Amino acid sequence: MASSSASVAEQARVPPALPLPTPPVEKFKIALCQITVTPDKERNIAHARNKIQKAAAKGAKLVLLPEIWNSPYSNDCFPVYAEDIDAGGDASPSTAMLSQLSRNLNITIVGGSIPERSGDQLFNTCCVFGTDGNLKAKHRKIHLFDIDIPGKITFTESKTLTAGETPTIVDTEVGRIGIGICYDIQFQELAMIYAARGAHLLCYPGAFNMTTGPLHWELLQRARAVDNQLYVATCSPARDAGAGYVAWGHSTLVGPFGEVLATTEHEEAIILVEIDYSLLQLRRTSLPLLKQGRGDLYQLVDVKRLNSQ
Numbered sequence: 001m002a003s004s005s006a007s008v009a010e011q012a013r014v015p016p017a018l019p020l021p022t023p024p025v026e027k028f029k030i031a032l033c034q035i036t037v038t039p040d041k042e043r044n045i046a047h048a049r050n051k052i053q054k055a056a057a058k059g060a061k062l063v064l065l066p067e068i069w070n071s072p073y074s075n076d077c078f079p080v081y082a083e084d085i086d087a088g089g090d091a092s093p094s095t096a097m098l099s100q101l102s103r104n105l106n107i108t109i110v111g112g113s114i115p116e117r118s119g120d121q122l123f124n125t126c127c128v129f130g131t132d133g134n135l136k137a138k139h140r141k142i143h144l145f146d147i148d149i150p151g152k153i154t155f156t157e158s159k160t161l162t163a164g165e166t167p168t169i170v171d172t173e174v175g176r177i178g179i180g181i182c183y184d185i186q187f188q189e190l191a192m193i194y195a196a197r198g199a200h201l202l203c204y205p206g207a208f209n210m211t212t213g214p215l216h217w218e219l220l221q222r223a224r225a226v227d228n229q230l231y232v233a234t235c236s237p238a239r240d241a242g243a244g245y246v247a248w249g250h251s252t253l254v255g256p257f258g259e260v261l262a263t264t265e266h267e268e269a270i271i272l273v274e275i276d277y278s279l280l281q282l283r284r285t286s287l288p289l290l291k292q293g294r295g296d297l298y299q300l301v302d303v304k305r306l307n308s309q
């Protein structure tokens with residue numbers, strides 16, 4: 001194939017991985033709060049509050065919640081349960097609770113996701129709160145869950161939701177975290193961009209189903225972790241077999257060697273597990289994948305960064 005002259009995009013490609021930034025802490029405990037979700041929003045908020053408090057009392061410095069934890073997961077419910085996060089206060093009781101707890105308990109919260117209303121659009125949105133209670137980042141699910149596996153599962157998030165437009169990486173008191181929501185985990189380039197931007201940990205609130213859950217959920221987490229040599233944390237709602245959408249559960253933490261460090265079945269659980277960032281450098285030294293990439297033959301293009309240059 002004839003080669004063409006380099007385009008602007010080709011000239012400005014990013015290297016596969018930036019040097020790992022020194023994290024603010026080496027070791028800390030993360031809690032994955034796999035909680036039940038009901039049609040009662042007030043109960044869901046009170047329940048999440050209770051579980052976050054329990055996790056913090058056990059020593060968690062970072063708490064991760066599930067995808068869509070304040071509402072049933074359905075296109076009928078998203079518009080009804082949606083909150084105006086930017087307006088805050090009474091317009092977003094779910095994120096007001098997360099903000100208050102992160103400040104009072106001195107923890108970082110990656111607040112799963114909730115349906116967000118912004119003008120006449122709805123998003124599936126994850127909010128990250130720092131220990132001062134401030135909203136540090138807001139990730140709107142980039143890849144909407146539109147799938148059709150005949151006889152098994154059909155879901156079309158795009159019937160009600162709009163896709164986010166921005167990858168989200170955030171510096172917190174517990175390291176640099178890349179955020180994805182559920183279906184976002186299927187797209188390896190997003191994780192690669194986060195690794196290239198120096199993420200220590202990827203957090204994916206998710207609610208896989210009874211078809212793709214058993215086959216793909218753990219596989220994808222381990223793949224994202226081992227390819228990018230970083231930690232991957234996921235958090236699902238607990239399973240409600242009577243719900244319209246039945247979640248797989250199995251919230252998990254995977255280490256930078258692709259090893260499952262902690263996981264659970266489908267019932268409610270708080271998984272409390274230590275993250276040790278010193279392993280990141282150790283693994284990258286022993287198995288120097290990120291240095292050995294053939295950037296002369298193939299590279300990842302960070303389109304967002306290119307467009308902002």
Ligand SMILES: O=C(O)CCC(=O)C(=O)O
Nearest residue numbers: 145182183207208209212
């Ligand atoms: O990728 C999958 O198989 C499941 C994704 C999903 O359930 C979601 O994005 O809500």
